[in-house]
């Protein structure tokens with residue numbers, strides 16, 4: 340932990356850097372080299388296909404620009420395409436949509452480095468158990484390069500929190516059980532802090548004031564508006580916004596007003612009212628005004644002015660955009676994510692502690708039910724059913740952590756989409772952070788369930804028992820993470836998880852002995868892929884091998900050996916040792932985790948085009964057109980008139 344002196348020094352350095360930046364910017368103005376990112380878009384169409392032969396145009400030929408130092412509002416009624424425009428400009432459209440037109444950076448096709456673009460989503464998916472300073476500092480560690488010292492990262496985090504006016508809430512937890520936490524506006528500002536840590540040049544905000552009252556909206560928006568003045572880095576900020584108050588509206592320098600995916604007004608926010616009044620040509624109702632404006636917009640002087648400005652932008656020298664920025668290494672990200680997740684689990688009572696208490700209670704229940712089970716012939720059945728309960732039900736209970744897994748996935752999806760870290764680092768953090776808790780559950784409740792009934796004596800036997808419980812719990816958690824990455828909500832996840840585990844328990848070879856399992860499905864493949872099979876068999880060998888019981892069934896044979904019971908009663912495969920069964924379980928953990936990684940990597944490819952990186956697009960240069968592009972009729976007349984190209988994004 341960096342001490343306060345170091346942090347103060349780092350804060351001071353950040354300020355000096357900002358001032359230097361400011362001076363450089365001013366100097367650059369003298370040399371007519373503009374700083375920052377200028378975004379232009381021309382004839383931008385976005386469509387989604389509706390069935391085989393038709394598609395719906397969400398954005399219809401939009402043209403505009405956002406310059407450095409500008410705060411632009413995208414406004415319009417619900418469903419007019421604000422979020423779609425924002426996503427298109429940020430390169431985050433889902434791969435299900437199609438896009439055509441030019442989106443350029445500083446008049447050119449450029450790729451912005453990681454960290455120079457940020458996107459603040461509408462939902463505040465935050466880890467609620469963390470305090471504001473922890474949440475922002477963990478993010479700083481995940482995003483800023485390893486070469487930056489800890490104290491500098493801490494300084495950057497603190498500076499950003501102050502920039503967004505959250506200094507008084509620095510040590511307040513965001514939310515969580517039994518904690519009032521932050522207000523909606525404060526949460527929104529934490530989300531913004533997390534995204535601006537890298538000092539992005541281009542900042543997108545999707546409805547930053549949604550759900551907030553007018554005072555909170557003003558607080559959030561004035562924080563955003565003043566970002567530029569505070570660090571002088573001439574950011575280009577674009578925000579979609581719904582019905583802002585006049586105070587909030589005055590903070591914007593330009594406005595893009597949409598209706599049904601078309602431009603109603605584009606230009607300086609201060610002139611909007613006047614221009615709209617003039618352009619509406621005496622129309623009275625809002626609908627009439629909008630229709631008149633849409634019709635006249637492309638023939639208007641305002642539109643010609645926008646086109647002239649775009650042409651000018653392409654001629655201006657904005658200097659080179661940053662091509663590459665350093666990022667925290669995979670190892671750092673894995674360690675930070677493990678630590679963050681560990682703390683989250685520690686503070687979230689429902690995650691492990693409640694489960695731990697229930698495990699203790701159940702294990703005490705088992706201990707008293709099977710107390711000193713003894714070595715009678717009846718104890719054979721008792722030992723068997725005890726193991727069956729432990730392997731099936733105690734591990735099944737890991738399903739209780741499912742809502743938390745879903746929350747983890749939401750945070751991951753936001754952070755991953757914004758390019759904070761990779762899927763592999765998340766998988767590592769998620770795997771290792773759970774290990775200490777599962778070890779505690781395996782040792783303490785495991786000991787109660789083992790020693791109270793008096794299962795087979797010996798350190799090796801208990802060690803094996805503990806390893807199998809631990810492996811099974813890791814497996815159930817891994818399985819649940821796979822399910823969490825596939826289902827849309829936790830109710831469906833819990834049902835799917837319970838269903839899959841129920842089938843595996845049935846096919847494990849205990850409720851129906853392996854030889855009696857129907858061949859189709861139950862034996863091949865279920866019996867072999869259900870981890871319960873290896874857990875049951877390993878646990879049975881561990882318990883029965885080496886023991887002898889009285890035989891009260893066959894006359895003339897006073898005893899029966901554990902090996903005979905395994906072979907004849909439980910049909911256990913004695914061809915390999917119990918350690919092979921344990922090894923198989925450990926191998927399955929690795930397999931499940933790799934499968935989880937593959938699924939999240941595949942699904943993120945399907946969901947979006949860019950991850951954290953932004954690539955300006957131009958139909959002529961950067962987008963690959965499929966060999967035989969199917970040109971879908973899309974508001975046919977307009978397409979033909981304007982000769983739009985339909986472009987398929989890879």
Ligand SMILES: Nc1ncnc2c1ncn2[C@@H]1O[C@H](COP(=O)(O)OP(=O)(O)OP(=O)(O)O)[C@@H](O)[C@H]1O
Nearest residue numbers: 387397416417418419420421422423424433435436
């Ligand atoms: N991937 C998609 N598939 C189908 N329709 C879509 C898709 N994305 C957006 N739409 C539709 O396009 C229209 C515009 O959606 P968008 O979310 O951009 O509107 P919005 O102006 O941001 O609305 P709101 O203010 O309510 O958030 C809506 O009718 C929406 O249903």
